[in-house]
Amino acid sequence: MKLRTTLAALAASVISIASAGAEEFTIGLSNGWVGSEWRTQMIEEAEAAAAAWAEKGVTVKVVVQSANVDVPGQIAHVRNFLNQGVDAVIINPNSPTAFDPVFAQAKEAGVLVISTDAEVSSPDAMYVGIDQQAWAEAGAAWLAKTLDGKGKVVAINGVAGHPANEMRVAGYRKVFGEHPGIEIVNEVNANWDQAQGQQAMQNLLATYPDIDGVWVQDGMAAGAWRSIQDSPQAGKIAATGEIRKDFIDLWVKDDLNSGASVNPPGVMASALNVAVLMLQGRELKEPATAGQYGNAMYLPIPFIDASNLQEVATELEGKPGFYSYTSALSIEEAEALFK
Amino acid sequence: MSLPSHAMPHQRSVFERFPFIPALGILAVLLLLNGIAEPNSMSFGAITGLTKTYLALMFLAVAQSLVVFSSDIDLSVGAILSLVNVVVVVLIERLGGGADAVLLSCLVGVLVGTLAGVFNGFVVVGLRLQPIVATFATGIVFTGLALWVLPVAGMPVPQSFWRTYGGRICDIPFVFYVVAALGLLIWLTVRTKYIIQLMAVGDNRLAAYQSGLPVTRIRIKAFALCGMLSAVAALCIIGDTASGDPVVGNAMTLYSVAAVVLGGTALSGGSGSMLGSAIGALIIGLINSFVFFAGVSSEWQNFAQGVAVLVALMAGVLITRRISK
Numbered sequence A: 001m002k003l004r005t006t007l008a009a010l011a012a013s014v015i016s017i018a019s020a021g022a023e024e025f026t027i028g029l030s031n032g033w034v035g036s037e038w039r040t041q042m043i044e045e046a047e048a049a050a051a052a053w054a055e056k057g058v059t060v061k062v063v064v065q066s067a068n069v070d071v072p073g074q075i076a077h078v079r080n081f082l083n084q085g086v087d088a089v090i091i092n093p094n095s096p097t098a099f100d101p102v103f104a105q106a107k108e109a110g111v112l113v114i115s116t117d118a119e120v121s122s123p124d125a126m127y128v129g130i131d132q133q134a135w136a137e138a139g140a141a142w143l144a145k146t147l148d149g150k151g152k153v154v155a156i157n158g159v160a161g162h163p164a165n166e167m168r169v170a171g172y173r174k175v176f177g178e179h180p181g182i183e184i185v186n187e188v189n190a191n192w193d194q195a196q197g198q199q200a201m202q203n204l205l206a207t208y209p210d211i212d213g214v215w216v217q218d219g220m221a222a223g224a225w226r227s228i229q230d231s232p233q234a235g236k237i238a239a240t241g242e243i244r245k246d247f248i249d250l251w252v253k254d255d256l257n258s259g260a261s262v263n264p265p266g267v268m269a270s271a272l273n274v275a276v277l278m279l280q281g282r283e284l285k286e287p288a289t290a291g292q293y294g295n296a297m298y299l300p301i302p303f304i305d306a307s308n309l310q311e312v313a314t315e316l317e318g319k320p321g322f323y324s325y326t327s328a329l330s331i332e333e334a335e336a337l338f339k
Numbered sequence B: 001m002s003l004p005s006h007a008m009p010h011q012r013s014v015f016e017r018f019p020f021i022p023a024l025g026i027l028a029v030l031l032l033l034n035g036i037a038e039p040n041s042m043s044f045g046a047i048t049g050l051t052k053t054y055l056a057l058m059f060l061a062v063a064q065s066l067v068v069f070s071s072d073i074d075l076s077v078g079a080i081l082s083l084v085n086v087v088v089v090v091l092i093e094r095l096g097g098g099a100d101a102v103l104l105s106c107l108v109g110v111l112v113g114t115l116a117g118v119f120n121g122f123v124v125v126g127l128r129l130q131p132i133v134a135t136f137a138t139g140i141v142f143t144g145l146a147l148w149v150l151p152v153a154g155m156p157v158p159q160s161f162w163r164t165y166g167g168r169i170c171d172i173p174f175v176f177y178v179v180a181a182l183g184l185l186i187w188l189t190v191r192t193k194y195i196i197q198l199m200a201v202g203d204n205r206l207a208a209y210q211s212g213l214p215v216t217r218i219r220i221k222a223f224a225l226c227g228m229l230s231a232v233a234a235l236c237i238i239g240d241t242a243s244g245d246p247v248v249g250n251a252m253t254l255y256s257v258a259a260v261v262l263g264g265t266a267l268s269g270g271s272g273s274m275l276g277s278a279i280g281a282l283i284i285g286l287i288n289s290f291v292f293f294a295g296v297s298s299e300w301q302n303f304a305q306g307v308a309v310l311v312a313l314m315a316g317v318l319i320t321r322r323i324s325k
Helices: A002-018 A037-056 A071-084 A100-108 A132-146 A163-177 A194-207 A220-230 A245-254 A267-279 A309-315 A331-335 B021-037 B044-069 B077-094 B099-126 B131-149 B159-166 B174-189 B193-203 B205-210 B215-241 B252-262 B274-293 B298-324
Strands: A024-031 A059-066 A088-092 A112-115 A126-129 A151-157 A182-189 A213-216 A238-240 A258-261 A296-298 B154-156
Touching: A024 A037, A024 A071, A024 A267, A037 A059, A037 A088, A037 A267, A037 A331, A059 A071, A059 A267, A059 B298, A071 A088, A071 A100, A071 B044, A071 B215, A071 B274, A088 A267, A100 A112, A100 B159, A100 B215, A112 A267, A126 A267, A132 A163, A132 A213, A132 A238, A132 A258, A151 A163, A151 A194, A163 A182, A182 A194, A194 A213, A194 A220, A213 A220, A220 A238, A220 A245, A220 A258, A245 A309, A267 A331, B021 B274, B021 B298, B044 B077, B044 B174, B044 B193, B044 B215, B044 B252, B044 B274, B077 B099, B077 B131, B077 B154, B077 B215, B077 B252, B099 B131, B099 B159, B099 B215, B159 B174, B159 B215, B174 B274, B193 B205, B193 B215, B205 B215, B252 B274, B252 B298, B274 B298
Parallel strands: A024 A059, A024 A088, A088 A112, A112 A126, A126 A296, A151 A182, A151 A213, A213 A238, A238 A258
Antiparallel strands: none
16 A cells, blocks of 8 residues: 555656646546536636636646447546546546556556545556545434434435445444344335436335334435425424525525535535645645545534534525535645645 | 449449548547647547447447348347346356356357347347337346346356456457457458348348348348357456346447437448448547546536537538538
8 A cells, every 4th residue: 555655656757847836737627417506616617726726836737528328338438538648637437447457558658547436446556535434424413413322213325236225224224233223124225316216205104103203315305305304203303404595595494403414515625625636746644545446535424403503504505595504624724734 | 341232343432431430530530639639638548448338339230230230220239248248247146257167258248249149130020020129128138037046136257257347368468359359340240241131131122032042031130140240249248247147238239229310320321431330439428538538527528429429420421421422
């Protein structure tokens, strides 16, 4: 691990020497799915983060490939970047494992690869983002605490077989398992779709009228909450929430008993700041060795509950309804991670 | 390659005989445009990379064209690809990962793909369900099976597998041998009596039946071959991705249909070109990279790709019309 980081740093420093003088880096951003505003915001924040480097006298040029593609299509993204001669690639990958060969090729070409939002198995890449399992654990811990460690809960999950979904399921099961008073009465999949989330919640409320808590992911939470608010059980159920302004407004207005773990769209901006520092030849204080693939650097996960809801709502004022509450490592915060 | 039953052989124009010629022209134009926008994209390494990436889609498009020839369609090719992908990857792992294990697993994979195709043929031809909906449904079944074989993407294949696919033999990239093999396969297939029967079935099913052709068998065979070639596409995907993913191919299904049409084959069946479909797959790849190299901003990339595919389609139609006159 240590050796690899050193090698990476060495490779990075060679690149930075090559482009010495006025520092200038080209970073390719690849996004393989454009189905949600979250992804659009992710790219916009990364572009803004790149522009912010100008103040430090570093020119960071970003080139973006963002479109709905299949896995081979996203491999083509990476190959296009390599043909173009970028210094680094930051990718929100469509598959955890499928990029091993092309990332190996990137490394041979001396290109730094960082994945964000979803971990990749390649030893030639590094992950900068949140720990999806810890993200789920935070929401589950809030729910367990809110229910005083006892009660019946249901879970509404995303897409079966999706790696992030599986990590999240493992996360809440672990936390609920630590509370013997909490019983998971049912777990369903609603494919990260708000309408399906609403439908699933309706069915669950009809089948189990006596549930106390709901653990639900992302945008499906808004749908699930709509069903809860329309049901006779409204006001008696605690459920996890989400981070879009629409939902936060509803949360404030109806005083929902909710808590939301934040998966910020700023993760790509954080990854970009880390990438630039690595391209400058800086070395991480602690090498990225976390996670199941041993190549992850986990970012802090903010949490929204009654204690800071007002602050969050104020911060989001004037933003469009689809805007997600976000956070990212600033250049200074990223620098603090380096020697 | 095309054989419209109503035309007398000696009256057939060049374009009826070689419906892939417009596609070849579009391919040349796209290569040129890519070269202008990013000179590096024309380097030997970049062309090799393009081939590595789109070889699977080339096979999938050729597979799709076989069923399209008989006026059917297979919306499960992507799911068959995914299923074969996970079956092969899991089997290699179970058998210990040696060279024998790899070969045996690949053979089993091709068999699984063929069986999936036979199943499609049975459902569409035997049960007489509409192919577009029936294969959409069988595709969901195959995806379900793939998720059962390997619930979460992962499980790497031995390095030797993807090093071979990405490597060179006698200084020529391995993928070019595969392309040559695909070319040879197409060259041999179009010379068979079967392909003429297939076109006849696609052109006019009733007439083909009345003239005594075993229509049912011909159509089922097309689905079986389609499944088999989809399985070969899966092997290419494993070569390029080195791992199992139960949903890796699902988004590729409609691209395979698009490639078939771009290659000059009509979805109504009865005429077309397998070579054209393979070229169509490369056209899709080149369009995607050109949109990026041309500097289209990220918000507009999907839009630009869609428009470019439409333009390529129209260009194909216009060229054919102009010259057929």
